[in-house]
Amino acid sequence: MTDINSSKPFSGGPNRPRPRTGKSGGNPLFLREEELRQAIEMLFFAYRDFTGEPDKILAERGLGRAHHRVIYFVGRYPGMTVSSLLDILKITKQSLSRVLSQLVQEGYISQEQGSVDRRQRLLTLTDQGHEMERLLTETQRKRIARAYRAAGPEAVEGFRAVMLGIMSSDDDRDRFGDRPE
Amino acid sequence: MTDINSSKPFSGGPNRPRPRTGKSGGNPLFLREEELRQAIEMLFFAYRDFTGEPDKILAERGLGRAHHRVIYFVGRYPGMTVSSLLDILKITKQSLSRVLSQLVQEGYISQEQGSVDRRQRLLTLTDQGHEMERLLTETQRKRIARAYRAAGPEAVEGFRAVMLGIMSSDDDRDRFGDRPE
DNA sequence: AATTTATGTCAGTCATGTTGACATATATGC
DNA sequence: GCATATATGTCAACATGACTGACATAAATT
Numbered sequence: 409m410t411d412i413n414s415s416k417p418f419s420g421g422p423n424r425p426r427p428r429t430g431k432s433g434g435n436p437l438f439l440r441e442e443e444l445r446q447a448i449e450m451l452f453f454a455y456r457d458f459t460g461e462p463d464k465i466l467a468e469r470g471l472g473r474a475h476h477r478v479i480y481f482v483g484r485y486p487g488m489t490v491s492s493l494l495d496i497l498k499i500t501k502q503s504l505s506r507v508l509s510q511l512v513q514e515g516y517i518s519q520e521q522g523s524v525d526r527r528q529r530l531l532t533l534t535d536q537g538h539e540m541e542r543l544l545t546e547t548q549r550k551r552i553a554r555a556y557r558a559a560g561p562e563a564v565e566g567f568r569a570v571m572l573g574i575m576s577s578d579d580d581r582d583r584f585g586d587r588p589e
Numbered sequence: 590m591t592d593i594n595s596s597k598p599f600s601g602g603p604n605r606p607r608p609r610t611g612k613s614g615g616n617p618l619f620l621r622e623e624e625l626r627q628a629i630e631m632l633f634f635a636y637r638d639f640t641g642e643p644d645k646i647l648a649e650r651g652l653g654r655a656h657h658r659v660i661y662f663v664g665r666y667p668g669m670t671v672s673s674l675l676d677i678l679k680i681t682k683q684s685l686s687r688v689l690s691q692l693v694q695e696g697y698i699s700q701e702q703g704s705v706d707r708r709q710r711l712l713t714l715t716d717q718g719h720e721m722e723r724l725l726t727e728t729q730r731k732r733i734a735r736a737y738r739a740a741g742p743e744a745v746e747g748f749r750a751v752m753l754g755i756m757s758s759d760d761d762r763d764r765f766g767d768r769p770e
Numbered sequence: 771a772a773t774t775t776a777t778g779t780c781a782g783t784c785a786t787g788t789t790g791a792c793a794t795a796t797a798t799g800c
Numbered sequence: 801g802c803a804t805a806t807a808t809g810t811c812a813a814c815a816t817g818a819c820t821g822a823c824a825t826a827a828a829t830t
Contacts, residue, residue: 566747
């Protein structure tokens with residue numbers, strides 16, 4: 409076999425596998441089922457590619473996706489507390505601890521005692537942290553910008569509405585309450 | 590402190606962290622930056638919740654998210670080959686191998702020698718595999734259905750357009766070429 | 771007959787998540 | 801002031817799922 413087809417799965421030929429759709433032709437549920445499955449797959453493919461570039465950059469520096477998340481959200485909410493971060497990421501304190509202390513140690517994040525509640529360690533990015541944040545987020549911002557531009561403003565509204573609907577909690581939806589006017 | 594606020598990060602008070610937006614007020618790039626960051630975060634929150642329920646079900650049965658992906662795509666493309674699966678998942682052969690052989694051993698997936706190319710192992714779900722696939726996918730289908738219903742058909746079109754734009758490769762976009770009419 | 775392809779496997783490593791227990795400092799309620 | 805709750809950190813042990821690199825086999829292709 410030449411390699412003409414090898415990079416394209418299911419690229420043709422009599423034995424090309426076809427999606428299994430469960431119900432048969434005229435059933436009105438058929439389309440709905442197919443539509444929903446496509447959404448499931450789109451989420452998988454889009455998220456896989458969305459995280460791919462930052463993952464590469466991180467790996468070159470001995471960091472992982474978990475570090476990216478922490479850097480991202482600390483950059484987004486400067487002075488946030490550890491518990492806020494735990495609420496957002498929905499991982500355990502121990503999982504965060506490992507990642508966070510590494511980031512502090514390697515100079516990406518600085519901790520400062522809270523003035524109101526002195527038990528809190530308020531988290532902020534160092535200059536190095538900001539630089540890394542920009543480097544990582546830039547790839548994702550470009551990707552989204554490209555998709556938004558290609559799809560148009562109405563599509564963007566639709567995308568946002570569906571994404572909000574997919575989330576489980578109102579608390580998370582509320583983060584997006586203030587639309588950019 | 591009472592727990593009135595503890596479940597809602599940033600729920601108020603003078604010290605509530607605010608998003609850092611980089612550029613200042615009147616800059617037209619400001620809104621764009623905020624809009625793009627919201628998209629980045631929506632992808633994170635939506636995907637986190639989207640995978641949460643299946644992950645729980647899987648964990649109860651000693652399986653993980655990787656098993657779900659394999660079960661899902663084999664259910665979707667019955668008779669698919671191992672290399673097709675590798676192309677879709679974009680993981681290494683070794684990573685897939687462990688997951689796949691466990692699924693075969695535990696009776697979720699059966700392998701059959703290809704008739705055209707006898708090197709191939711064509712993958713299909715067993716009855717038990719189908720049952721598991723339904724169990725797992727049902728939670729995600731319901732979630733998407735709810736989001737689609739709430740957002741409306743135009744929003745769904747927009748969602749699809751943006752998701753396609755986020756993907757890296759035309760090969761993946763092509764999977765969604767045949768719209769449900 | 772030589773090469774390529776499809777698949778499988780072994781050994782080792784790393785990142786990231788988990789649970790459960792325990793420790794410390796600080797804040798809050800009575 | 802004392803008891804309790806909260807915010808944070810830390811230890812040990814473990815599982816999953818990704819990786820690399822090397823090697824093996826059978827079948828297809830050239």
